[in-house]
Every structure is written in structure tokens, then in C-alpha cells.
Amino acid sequence: MISDPLIWGLGLGPGDPELITLKALRILQGADVIVYPQPNDGDSLVRAIAAPYLPGGQAEIPIRAPMSTDPAPAQKAYDKAAVEIGELAGQGKKLAILCEGDPLFYGSFMYLLDRLAVDWPIGVVPGVSSLGASAAGLHMPLASRNEVVSVIPAPLEAGEIKRRIQGCDLAAIIKVGRHLDKVLGVLEELNLTGGARYIERASMVDQKILSMDELVGAKAPYFSIILVPNHD
Amino acid sequence: MISDPLIWGLGLGPGDPELITLKALRILQGADVIVYPQPNDGDSLVRAIAAPYLPGGQAEIPIRAPMSTDPAPAQKAYDKAAVEIGELAGQGKKLAILCEGDPLFYGSFMYLLDRLAVDWPIGVVPGVSSLGASAAGLHMPLASRNEVVSVIPAPLEAGEIKRRIQGCDLAAIIKVGRHLDKVLGVLEELNLTGGARYIERASMVDQKILSMDELVGAKAPYFSIILVPNHD
Numbered sequence: 013m014i015s016d017p018l019i020w021g022l023g024l025g026p027g028d029p030e031l032i033t034l035k036a037l038r039i040l041q042g043a044d045v046i047v048y049p050q051p052n053d054g055d056s057l058v059r060a061i062a063a064p065y066l067p068g069g070q071a072e073i074p075i076r077a078p079m080s081t082d083p084a085p086a087q088k089a090y091d092k093a094a095v096e097i098g099e100l101a102g103q104g105k106k107l108a109i110l111c112e113g114d115p116l117f118y119g120s121f122m123y124l125l126d127r128l129a130v131d132w133p134i135g136v137v138p139g140v141s142s143l144g145a146s147a148a149g150l151h152m153p154l155a156s157r158n159e160v161v162s163v164i165p166a167p168l169e170a171g172e173i174k175r176r177i178q179g180c181d182l183a184a185i186i187k188v189g190r191h192l193d194k195v196l197g198v199l200e201e202l203n204l205t206g207g208a209r210y211i212e213r214a215s216m217v218d219q220k221i222l223s224m225d226e227l228v229g230a231k232a233p234y235f236s237i238i239l240v241p242n243h244d
Numbered sequence: 245m246i247s248d249p250l251i252w253g254l255g256l257g258p259g260d261p262e263l264i265t266l267k268a269l270r271i272l273q274g275a276d277v278i279v280y281p282q283p284n285d286g287d288s289l290v291r292a293i294a295a296p297y298l299p300g301g302q303a304e305i306p307i308r309a310p311m312s313t314d315p316a317p318a319q320k321a322y323d324k325a326a327v328e329i330g331e332l333a334g335q336g337k338k339l340a341i342l343c344e345g346d347p348l349f350y351g352s353f354m355y356l357l358d359r360l361a362v363d364w365p366i367g368v369v370p371g372v373s374s375l376g377a378s379a380a381g382l383h384m385p386l387a388s389r390n391e392v393v394s395v396i397p398a399p400l401e402a403g404e405i406k407r408r409i410q411g412c413d414l415a416a417i418i419k420v421g422r423h424l425d426k427v428l429g430v431l432e433e434l435n436l437t438g439g440a441r442y443i444e445r446a447s448m449v450d451q452k453i454l455s456m457d458e459l460v461g462a463k464a465p466y467f468s469i470i471l472v473p474n475h476d
Contacts, residue, residue, distance in 0.1 A: 030270070144346040160400075
């Protein structure tokens, strides 16, 4: 292998630590420093996925990027982390940036990639996404043959969600969370409730599958997905 | 673990054998029988991904499902394989059905799942998809925040592909192969050639990235993807 990058983005998969890849595991265990997002109030989910495999003795850089409609504070956190990562790479340290699911599928890794790729070669290890884990948990095909799959974030406006569902054969509505009622309303309007399936925390120890009936009046966490077939 | 299923669908990832998950590896190596798709003329890609890990002594069932516009011969091949798998499970054998990428994302596993799930509990292990591998190879984010990603098979008609691209923020056009010229024409028409990126055999030893200019007049294999950002 010709001069492996010092900085890697590692997809650690959707939550079950056994869904890590051999490649991510090798690079994770060989790193001098691990970098991961951490909420201000609580533990880092992705660090928990990595925990069973950490050899001990690694330096750790948690990134606390505030969740807010104003992007400036988060941008500042990534700026600061990128400087720190660059300095360590300059000292020859090997760094692993840990990512839930796949690094480039709705993750914050891209903000670090943007900043670091100017000066450094970066390696990226793809990971199992929550989409695949949801399909596996529900035993529900995402697509076959020439079908079109669309991934639609639930925070979008109802009209927007409706229009996007109508343009595909299967919609995966992600990040349902507090948008549950809005999404259920859209599915009802489109007469698609019958075939839709819900799963939360796919592949994690507290994975839960609820029927559409059970969902009415229920609360969904951020890590929740509704798969909606829209076949004629 | 309470009575693990005897029959598993295993996502073995996009091609690089190191992108197999620990879970798929464990179940693969514990299986008595491995089942995999095999073209009539050539080797099985997914068996090649598994090859470095096979412990030896496993029985093998290759499934040869003819590629054809008439679905009947393929359906017959899956019928036959499902009967054979069911008989072996009835004898207490552990079976692993090997799948490229993710089992439920454009794979043939769903045809076996449909047939077998009537009589047997089936386990499904999600895998790294070619989509994630393509994004990783290109260092190109698939989506952030509330963006909509659509996966669009290239065999669709030009007008259909055009309409689907217009309905999303990033289009992943898959299975480009002999549809390359048609797809390039659509991108030109939509004025999206500039931001589009092409990769073939993502994560495999012969992975190749070509610029849009290099693609003109080139030939694309079946395993090829064009990522098309459609931001305003």
C-alpha cells in the first residue's frame, strides 16, 4: 500500500457494533487519535459503537457542534476541530474520524472533509447505513429492477414531502422524530398508510417496530424511518 | 441468543472483501451451505468477495437465474433454489445466502426471501452498498441536512430519468452500463454535466474514476454510477 492517508473518515454502521466492517475496525484500532461528534448533553452514539474495539491509550477529540438553525456556531466547532486534526496529522499522528452509518450519507463528516481535504489526503471507509439496517429489520425490499428510491428527510414541509413521495417507487422518510404527525397526515392523504412500515433505532439493542396504527399518538425518536412503497 | 434462524441473507458489501461486516463474517463462516447467484458465463462476483473467508468444506448452491426480459425462467430458478434451501433447513443445516452490497437494495435476495419467509424465520444482515462505496471513492457527499437523494436506474427512459433527477437534490444514477450515452444526453439537457461525477466498480481492485469529458465515447460496465448534484 503506498503511503496510506493519516486521516480517515470511518463509517461504523447503524448501531449494532457487529455491523462494523473489517476495514473500519483495522483503521480504528491502528489510530493514535479518535475524533467523534458528541452532543452537549449526553454520550456520543458513535463512540459507543466503537467502544468494544478500542485498544486503550488513544487520544480522543470529541466535537461538540451545537444543533441550531443558526449554522455559525457549528461551523466554528468544525473549524476548530479541523485545525486541531491538521496539527496532529502534521506531527505524523494517525487520526480516525468516527461516523454513524455511512460517512457521506447525512453525516457531519463532510464538513471536516471539506476543510481537511485542502491540505491532506483523506481516506473514507463507507459503512452500513441506517437505510439498509431498516430494510433488514423490516424484511422489506428497498428497490428491485428499475425502481426509483428516494430518501426524504421528515423536517421538510408537508407539501414538499408529498411531492417527493409521488416521484418515486419507494420513499424512505428519515429523521421522523417530532415530525411524526405531519408525516402520518401526508401518508393518509396519499392513501399510502396501508403499505408503510415504521422502525426506530434499527439494529440497535432497543430497535423497535411499530404498526401504523400503533404510531398514532406515539412519539418517534430522531433515529426513525418509515418505508413507504408507492407502487401502482 | 434465542434460536438463531437457520437461513440468512448476508450483505457482503460492494466488492472490497475488507468491507464485509463482522456479523456477516461470523454467519458466513458458521454456515454449512452457501448459496449465491452465478452468471451462466463466468464467475460469481459475490462468491469472490467471500472467498478469502471460506473455511472450506461448505456445500455450495450456485443459482443461475437467466437475465432476460421474460421473468419466467428466473422465477423458475428461484423456485427451485427455494425448495432446495428449504429441504436443507429441514435437515437442520445452516444456510447463508450471499448478496453483493446490501441484500434488500436492488438484489435478487428478495425473491428468495419472498419464497422462504412463508415457512422459515429468515435473518438479514445489511451490507455496505455500492452507493456508499461510490461516494467514498469520489469523496462526494450524497446528502446533508434536509436534502432528498434519489436512486435512479439508468435503464429507465430518458424522459423518466430527467423527471426523476429534477425531483431531488442529488441523483445517483446506477447500472449505467450500455445506457451511458442516454444518461450523458439527459445531463447535458439539464445542464448538470458540470457537477456530475462518474465511478465504476467502486471499492473493487479495478475501481475507476473518469471525468465527464473522458466518458464521451467510453464504455461503462454494469457496476457504474454517476452522482449528480442538482442544487440550485
